[in-house]
Amino acid sequence: MNALLLKFLLIIAVLQLSSCAQMGVKPWVKPYERQKLSDPIMNKNRHVIANKHAAHVFEARESARGVEGVGGGGCGCN
C-alpha cells in the first residue's frame, strides 16, 4: 500500500470533517439520540481483560501486529 497515498487520503478525510464544521454542518446525531449507542452491549471494549488475552493469543502466533485495539505489550513470544 502506498504510504504517501494513504497520507493524502487521511488529510482529505480530515479536511472534509473540518470543513463540515466551518460550513455550518451541525452534528446530525443529537446527544439525546445516543440511547442505543450508549447501551453497554455496544461497548466493544467492555471486557478489556478478555480482549487483551485474545489479542495476545493471536499476536504470539501470527505475524500481524498493530491496531489490535487493546494495549499491545512486549511479551517475548518469539
Add this chain to the structure above:
Amino acid sequence: MVVIKRVPSKMKPLSFFMIIILMAHSLNLHAAVLEADKADVLYHSYEGGGMKIDGPAFLLRKKVNESIALSAFYYVDTISSASVDVLSNASPYTEERQEGSLGLEYLHDKTVLSFAIGQSDEDDFLAKSLSFNLSHDTFGDLTNVNLGISYGDNDVMRNGDENFLEKSKQYRVRTGLNQILTPTLTAGINIEGVVDEGYLNNPYRTVRYLDPTSDAGFGSQTEVYPNTRNSFAVKLSTSYYLPYRAALFGHYRYFTDSWDIEAHEMEVTYRHPFGENFLLELKYRTYQQTQANFYSDLFSHKDAQNFLARDKELSDFDDVTIGLGLTYKIPKQFFFNGMISEATLQWDHITFDYHNFRDRTLDAPIGEEPLYGFNADVIRAFMSVYF
C-alpha cells in the same frame, strides 16, 4: 519510487507534544466522562499444538477524582510445551511468564491523555514498554480522534548460556478516527506503524537444509533474521445496533511489512442479551498471511541465503476462530454491598492450517512430510465487579 523526505528527528517529539498541549486546551466546555471503576479477575487457558498455557490475570481501575483514573494489570502465563517446534529441536519444557503494567488516564474537557508503563518477564526474555495515547471527542461528540506512540525495550537471553544477551527495540506510532454515523451505526479507521530494531529472532530456533552427507539427510543451523522490521497495519471497523436489542461488530485489518508478509484479518461478533441477566456473544474470525521472503521449510543447502527462517509464524498460513461467550449479571442481592458484578465464560476454537510448514516430527521423506496444522481451544473465565 517516491522520494520521501525524512522529518528531522528532533522535530518529531517536539511537534507531537506541542500538538498535545494545543489539543488539551480545547475551548469546548462539555466534558466526556472517565469509565466506571472496576476490578476483573480472569482465568485463561490455551491448549493446542502440544502446548498448554494457563494462568490468572487481574485488572483494576479506580478513579482518583473526576479527571484522573489509575489502572493496574497483572498477568501470568504458565507454559508447558511439547509443541512441534520444541519436539523438533529439544525436549518438552515448562516455563512461567509474568506481565504487569500500570496506567494513568487524565481527562481534560473532551480529551483523555493516557500513559502506561509495563514489563513482561520470563527466564530468557525481559520486555519493557512505555506508551502514550491521546483521545479527543469533537464535532458534537460524533467524532473521536486518537493518536498514540509506544516504545519497547527487550533483553533476549538464552537458557543454559549465561553470556548470551541481545537487545531489541520497538517503536509504534498510531492514529485513528471513529465516527458516529447514525443513532445505531459507527465506523472507524485506525492505522499503526511499527518499527523493530535489533536481535529479532529466537536464540533456540533453527532452520533445516538438505544435506545428503548426513545420516538424517538434513542439517540444522541457527536462524538468521534481518535486524530491522518495519510494518504497517490498517483497520476498518464498524458497530451496529440492530432493530431489536442486539449488537453487531465487524472489522477488517490489513497488514504488510518489510519482510514481504501480507496479512488479512476479518472478524465479526454478534451480541444478544437474553432477559435481564444474560448476554450471549458469538464470534467468527479469519486470518491469512503470506510468508516472509526469507522463510523456507527446507533450504537447499547450508547458508543458502543471507537471512534464514523456519518459524511457522513467518510461513504462509491461515487460521479460523469460532468463539462463544456467555455473561451472567449477578443479581445484587447475591453480591457484597449490592455491587454490580458479572461472570463471563468464553470459549474460542482456533484451527491453524500451514501451507508451507511441514511437521518434521512425522516419519516421511525429507521435504515431503505432511503440512502442519492443529486446533487450539482457548478458555477465559472471569468475574468483573463495578464499584
Add this chain to the structure above:
Amino acid sequence: MFTRLNHTSKYYVTPLIQGVLLVSIVFTLMIFTSNKSSAAGLVNTTAPDFTLKSLSGENLNLNEQRGNITVINFWASWCGPCRKEMPILQNFHDKYTDLGVQVWGINVEQENQAGRDFISKVKVDFPILFDEKNTLSALYQVDAMPTTVIVDRSGQVRYVFRGYKDGYEKKYAKAIKKLIRE
C-alpha cells in the same frame, strides 16, 4: 536475492509520522474554530413555550409558570451524569419550592421504559415530563446531556448549564439565589 531489506529505511513509518502530525494540526485548527454551543444561544431570550404531560398525568405549560423561577433539566436514564444529578435537583426542589422555584425534569428517551423504571426507583417530588418525540429538545437546542435551563420569573432564559460535573450544584444554587432576589 533478498534485497530491499534496507537497514536505514523507515519507509512506512516516516510518512506515517508526518501524516499523524498533519492530522493533528488540522484537528487542532478544527477545535479552535468549531461552532459554539447553540443551547447557550438561548440566554437572554424568551424561553420557548411548551406543554407536556407529566408522570402524574397532568399537563404542564411553561408560560403558566410566569412569576416563578423554572429549572428545566433535560435527562435520560442511560446518561451517568444525569443520574448523578437527580438527588441534587431533588434538594433544590425541597429547599427552594417555597421561594417560588419550580424544578421540571424532562426525560428525552425515545423509548422511555428505562426512564420510567429509573424514576420509580429514585422517586423525586418534582414533575417529570416526557419528550419522546424530542420536539422540546430540538426547540431548546439541547446539545449536551444533561442540560439545565433556568428561566426567570418573566419567562426569560437566564442560564444554560451543559453537562453535569461535581460542583455544578454550587453554580445552580448561585444562579437560583440571584434570580430569587430579583
